[in-house]
Amino acid sequence: MIKKLHSHTAEQTLDLGKQIGQAVSGQFSIALIGDLGAGKTTLVQGLAKGLGVDDSYYITSPTFNIINEYPARNLRLCHLDLYRLGSAEELEYIGFDDMMGPDAVIVVEWPGFLEEILFKFDLEIKFEFNEDYNRIISLFPSGQPGVNLVSKLFL
Ligand SMILES: Nc1ncnc2c1ncn2[C@@H]1O[C@H](COP(=O)(O)OP(=O)(O)OP(=O)(O)O)[C@@H](O)[C@H]1O
Numbered sequence: 686m687i688k689k690l691h692s693h694t695a696e697q698t699l700d701l702g703k704q705i706g707q708a709v710s711g712q713f714s715i716a717l718i719g720d721l722g723a724g725k726t727t728l729v730q731g732l733a734k735g736l737g738v739d740d741s742y743y744i745t746s747p748t749f750n751i752i753n754e755y756p757a758r759n760l761r762l763c764h765l766d767l768y769r770l771g772s773a774e775e776l777e778y779i780g781f782d783d784m785m786g787p788d789a790v791i792v793v794e795w796p797g798f799l800e801e802i803l804f805k806f807d808l809e810i811k812f813e814f815n816e817d818y819n820r821i822i823s824l825f826p827s828g829q830p831g832v833n834l835v836s837k838l839f840l
């Protein structure tokens with residue numbers, strides 16, 4: 686099951702993220718794939734809202750610190766941006782293994798090195814531009830948790 690939608694504004698991308706956040710009820714992992722400026726961090730901002738992360742946190746790309754973590758309901762939102770990671774081995778140094786856990790909602794921009802070590806994502810979200818420079822966002826769930834979550838979204 687693949688779902689595809691068009692996003693004409695940042696608000697629409699925020700809303701998709703928010704819906705995903707509201708539908709998440711436990712450990713979950715999301716890979717965000719798309720060019721610079723495609724809207725990955727924007728989606729994470731919506732995700733944070735949907736997960737109940739306090740508004741006082743400002744969600745930005747964790748490009749320099751690589752991992753940002755935010756408390757959310759009974760969960761933790763772990764936002765990674767691996768753009769500047771040099772190799773899969775470096776995942777150990779950034780504390781990737783310690784970050785995992787039954788309460789971790791993991792969302793990863795530039796997930797290449799995690800895909801390299803065959804890390805399993807419940808949901809892959811791809812951002813593409815069409816000829817009008819609008820975003821086409823495709824959802825690729827994998828496994829039962831991913832499929833269940835996508836079926837709960839109003840798309
Ligand atoms: N439909 C849309 N969806 C998402 N963002 C949009 C949309 N239309 C315009 N924008 C704007 O495009 C920019 C997207 O930036 P964002 O930081 O989310 O990209 P990114 O994919 O995280 O990039 P990077 O790879 O550099 O981290 C924002 O300034 C946002 O307001």
Ligand SMILES: [Mg+2]
Nearest residue numbers: 725726746794
């Ligand atoms: Mg970003």
